[in-house]
Amino acid sequence: MFYIKIFFQYVAQYMKTRMQYRADLFVEFISDLLFQAVNLIFILVVFGHTNLLGGWTRDEIIFIYGFFLVPYALFSSFFNIWDFNERYIVKGELDRILTRPIHSLFQMVLERMELESLFGALTGIAVMVYAGMSLGLVISWADPLLFLLFVIGGMLVYGGIFVMIACISFWADARTSIMPMMYNIGNYGRYPVDIYNSVIRFILTWVLPFAFVGVYPAAYFLGKEEWLLYSFLTPVMGIIFFGISILIWNSGVKRYRGAGN
Amino acid sequence: MKDAITVRNLKKEFKAYSSRSGLKGAFRDLLTRNYKIVPAVNDISFNVKQGEMVGYIGENGAGKSTTIKMLTGILTPTSGEVTVNGMNPHRDREKFVSTIGVVFGQRSQLWWDIAVQESFRLLKKVYKVSDEQFESHMAHVIKTLGLEPLLDKPVRKLSLGQRMRCELAAALIHNPPLLFLDEPTIGLDVLVKLKIREFLKEINEKYNTTILLTTHDLTEIEALCERVVMLDDGKIIYDGALKSLKEKWGEGKEIEFQFLEEVEITDLNSITASSEVKWEKNDKEPIYTAIVEDNDELISLLIAKVVADLKVKDINIKETSTEEIIRNIYDRGIS
Numbered sequence: 118m119f120y121i122k123i124f125f126q127y128v129a130q131y132m133k134t135r136m137q138y139r140a141d142l143f144v145e146f147i148s149d150l151l152f153q154a155v156n157l158i159f160i161l162v163v164f165g166h167t168n169l170l171g172g173w174t175r176d177e178i179i180f181i182y183g184f185f186l187v188p189y190a191l192f193s194s195f196f197n198i199w200d201f202n203e204r205y206i207v208k209g210e211l212d213r214i215l216t217r218p219i220h221s222l223f224q225m226v227l228e229r230m231e232l233e234s235l236f237g238a239l240t241g242i243a244v245m246v247y248a249g250m251s252l253g254l255v256i257s258w259a260d261p262l263l264f265l266l267f268v269i270g271g272m273l274v275y276g277g278i279f280v281m282i283a284c285i286s287f288w289a290d291a292r293t294s295i296m297p298m299m300y301n302i303g304n305y306g307r308y309p310v311d312i313y314n315s316v317i318r319f320i321l322t323w324v325l326p327f328a329f330v331g332v333y334p335a336a337y338f339l340g341k342e343e344w345l346l347y348s349f350l351t352p353v354m355g356i357i358f359f360g361i362s363i364l365i366w367n368s369g370v371k372r373y374r375g376a377g378n
Numbered sequence: 379m380k381d382a383i384t385v386r387n388l389k390k391e392f393k394a395y396s397s398r399s400g401l402k403g404a405f406r407d408l409l410t411r412n413y414k415i416v417p418a419v420n421d422i423s424f425n426v427k428q429g430e431m432v433g434y435i436g437e438n439g440a441g442k443s444t445t446i447k448m449l450t451g452i453l454t455p456t457s458g459e460v461t462v463n464g465m466n467p468h469r470d471r472e473k474f475v476s477t478i479g480v481v482f483g484q485r486s487q488l489w490w491d492i493a494v495q496e497s498f499r500l501l502k503k504v505y506k507v508s509d510e511q512f513e514s515h516m517a518h519v520i521k522t523l524g525l526e527p528l529l530d531k532p533v534r535k536l537s538l539g540q541r542m543r544c545e546l547a548a549a550l551i552h553n554p555p556l557l558f559l560d561e562p563t564i565g566l567d568v569l570v571k572l573k574i575r576e577f578l579k580e581i582n583e584k585y586n587t588t589i590l591l592t593t594h595d596l597t598e599i600e601a602l603c604e605r606v607v608m609l610d611d612g613k614i615i616y617d618g619a620l621k622s623l624k625e626k627w628g629e630g631k632e633i634e635f636q637f638l639e640e641v642e643i644t645d646l647n648s649i650t651a652s653s654e655v656k657w658e659k660n661d662k663e664p665i666y667t668a669i670v671e672d673n674d675e676l677i678s679l680l681i682a683k684v685v686a687d688l689k690v691k692d693i694n695i696k697e698t699s700t701e702e703i704i705r706n707i708y709d710r711g712i713s
């Protein structure tokens with residue numbers, strides 16, 4: 118309860134600060150939309166010349182991409198921790214966080230949130246509606262609810278993986294960033310699983326379960342019975358992966374060395 | 379009264395990595411890295427009572443900040459026991475930190491982009507401080523530290539001194555019974571320093587707040603702390619009253635002479651040859667300083683001898699300053 122209250126306190130503060138720079142907000146909004154549009158065109162070009170790819174039609178692939186954008190938008194709003202190693206470990210900013218009576222990871226999420234990234238979700242939904250209409254998908258009453266559940270699950274999977282990677286900084290003394298590599302790996306989550314071989318599918322399902330951010334949950338809405346089990350595993354995987362990442366984080370914090378001023 | 383801080387055989391070691399030279403070395407570093415274990419804090423023990431103000435001093439790299447980080451739960455000790463406010467700082471960290479306030483002079487605890495009052499408001503929520511408590515306590519803090527004109531400015535637009543005063547106020551939002559200050563006045567001007575000093579004295583009297591303070595400014599320690607703990611190379615080399623530190627290691631009295639005529643050190647040495655005196659000449663001014671044992675008899679005898687032989691313009695009797703005592707200890711060690 119306390120954490121929910123604090124969350125909204127931070128969101129309110131964030132809005133207040135952002136409103137002071139209204140021009141920036143507008144520019145960011147536009148550039149974000151442009152970025153999404155470019156992404157969409159890219160997808161259309163890449164998948165445009167084939168109608169069937171690894172068992173998916175062009176519209177299905179676009180739909181999956183649209184779905185992916187939604188948990189990804191949530192993820193980028195709340196797990197804006199690309200520079201964790203540089204900022205919090207090397208520069209020792211974690212000191213400040215550790216002297217406050219709120220869970221350290223939660224504080225970091227609150228401190229670094231970028232709510233503008235949520236616009237990406239709108240783009241994602243627009244893409245899904247577009248692809249869904251050309252596919253003639255019908256929405257049942259439970260779908261919006263499941264959509265929400267899958268989106269949150271997907272975000273937790275993505276967030277969990279990222280937190281685990283960030284935790285490497287507690288053990289290694291590397292000064293270089295591991296995040297760009299992560300970002301590249303993360304991109305695989307957007308594309309259909311079965312165009313890759315079974316080894317990659319295994320990895321994307323059980324090791325770095327990015328498939329739960331895009332393909333598996335989207336498959337449910339596309340009416341793919343063969344992936345049904347995986348679709349419904351999405352929230353479970355989200356909770357498990359994120360839970361594990363918190364445990365790793367907690368034991369990592371014990372090893373925090375600080376910066377020797 | 380219960381102790382606010384209990385430290386037993388506390389130790390913190392860091393791994394210090396060294397890289398090998400050359401390309402071949404770099405490749406070998408990839409596989410196994412060379413490191414040494416450096417003890418930053420090496421087996422220290424001390425207690426601090428509720429309401430005490432303790433000065434924690436030592437040279438650069440002595441291990442002061444490392445100790446404070448262990449006492450505040452930021453770092454896990456390598457070994458030893460720490461009990462602060464009845465808790466284990468690292469194990470009970472989230473519960474524990476709401477009973478302490480921390481200021482690190484070297485870095486900001488406040489949010490960079492947010493106006494000062496917004497920071498305070500957010501921290502008030504974080505520490506679950508009630509409105510009444512906040513009003514009665516913080517109104518006073520804000521007034522004493524003169525923060526009214528700064529409240530609506532974002533932290534990044536404040537000067538160092540302005541920011542430090544805000545940091546101090548922020549550390550006190552939940553009115554903690556224990557305050558850790560790591561070089562809180564570094565780089566501040568005299569007026570701000572005095573203001574902060576007065577303020578610390580006041581909250582110590584008013585709320586019986588325990589304060590552990592590190593600083594390289596010894597006048598600050600003299601003004602605030604009766605007790606000092608001196609650290610050298612990770613070990614405590616002195617723990618006790620500042621006064622007895624002076625008595626024990628103060629090198630007696632200094633008597634400054636200014637003469638009307640040209641004088642050589644050798645003259646002075648021959649005049650006072652019969653007693654234990656060390657003469658020093660000031661580099662810039664024609665002032666000669668006699669360092670003698672703190673003994674009234676001896677001092678008057680010395681002055682009598684000098685005055686009988688030379689024409690004196692000015693005489694000044696000084697006690698060796700804490701600054702000098704500490705410098706001597708840093709230079710030569712305690713023994």
Ligand SMILES: Nc1ncnc2c1ncn2[C@@H]1O[C@H](COP(=O)(O)OP(=O)(O)OP(=O)(O)O)[C@@H](O)[C@H]1O
Pocket residue numbers: 374375376377378392393394417418436437438439440441442443444445
């Ligand atoms: N994170 C770290 N990693 C490695 N070594 C460290 C780290 N932090 C501190 N040290 C080492 O531990 C020793 C003590 O450092 P510490 O910061 O506690 O000194 P200090 O007494 O606060 O000095 P100063 O007066 O300069 O602030 C130093 O030798 C320092 O190099």
Ligand SMILES: [Mg+2]
Pocket residue numbers: 378442443444560
């Ligand atoms: Mg220090």
